[in-house]
Amino acid sequence: MVDANIDSASLTGRIVLTPNFSWTWRANLTLLYSLMAISVTIGIGFLFAGAWLILPFSILEIAFLWLCIHYCVYRCYRQEIIIISTHEVVIEKGIFHRQEVRNFNRSWSQFLVKGPRRRGDTSTICIRSHGQELEIGSFLNQEDKTRLINRLHQVVYGH
Numbered sequence: 001m002v003d004a005n006i007d008s009a010s011l012t013g014r015i016v017l018t019p020n021f022s023w024t025w026r027a028n029l030t031l032l033y034s035l036m037a038i039s040v041t042i043g044i045g046f047l048f049a050g051a052w053l054i055l056p057f058s059i060l061e062i063a064f065l066w067l068c069i070h071y072c073v074y075r076c077y078r079q080e081i082i083i084i085s086t087h088e089v090v091i092e093k094g095i096f097h098r099q100e101v102r103n104f105n106r107s108w109s110q111f112l113v114k115g116p117r118r119r120g121d122t123s124t125i126c127i128r129s130h131g132q133e134l135e136i137g138s139f140l141n142q143e144d145k146t147r148l149i150n151r152l153h154q155v156v157y158g159h
Contacts, residue, residue, distance in 0.1 A: 002137075002144050004151040006084075011155050015082040017148065019075070019139045028069050036062045080136055084155050089127060091134060104129040111152045125149065 001020055006013035023031075039062055043055035074095065083090040089109050093100040109129040116123055122142045126135050137148050 002140070002147040002151065006151060006154055008154075008158070010086065011158055012085050013155065014084070015148065015151055017080040017082070017137050017140060017144075019078060020141065020144070021076050025073055028073060032062070032066055032069055035065065075139075078139060082136065091127065091136060102132075102134055104132070104134075111156065113149055125152075 001018045003016040003018075004013065006015075039058040040055075043058035046052075046054035078093075078095050081090075081092040083092070084106065087106055089104040089106050091100075091102045091104070092098050104127055109127055112126045112128055112133075114124040114126070122140070123145055124135055125137050125145060125148060126133050128134075137145055140148065
């Protein structure tokens with residue numbers, strides 16, 4: 001998702017990039033609890049039939065599924081903030097808080113768009129200045145990357 005707040009007079013502003021959420025945390029928990037109820041019910045059925053080893057493996061299966069869902073939801077909280085002032089461009093990246101901050105001189109910075117390398121890939125958007133290059137919006141889909149390119153075009157060229 002691309003949320004841009006650009007001042008058209010000064011060509012400064014802030015662009016917030018976040019991944020698209022496919023499901024809410026509550027929907028993920030509903031799926032997990034449903035699968036857990038089915039798996040534990042089957043495990044208990046096998047326990048009463050004398051195959052007690054099925055139940056611990058079904059519990060391990062649910063624990064692994066919980067870890068996978070937790071990891072996916074955690075990664076969806078990534079965000080990148082692009083702050084464009086009159087003299088510099090600041091890129092802040094992180095999950096829940098800033099983990100990386102990079103400053104670029106606005107006069108010397110370039111925004112680059114590289115086409116997809118392979119079929120099915122999305123384009124790559126980078127900022128480059130003084131030999132440093134940083135990819136921005138790597139988690140965005142192609143539609144959101146096109147929106148980001150339009151916003152950056154607005155900031156750079158004023159239209």
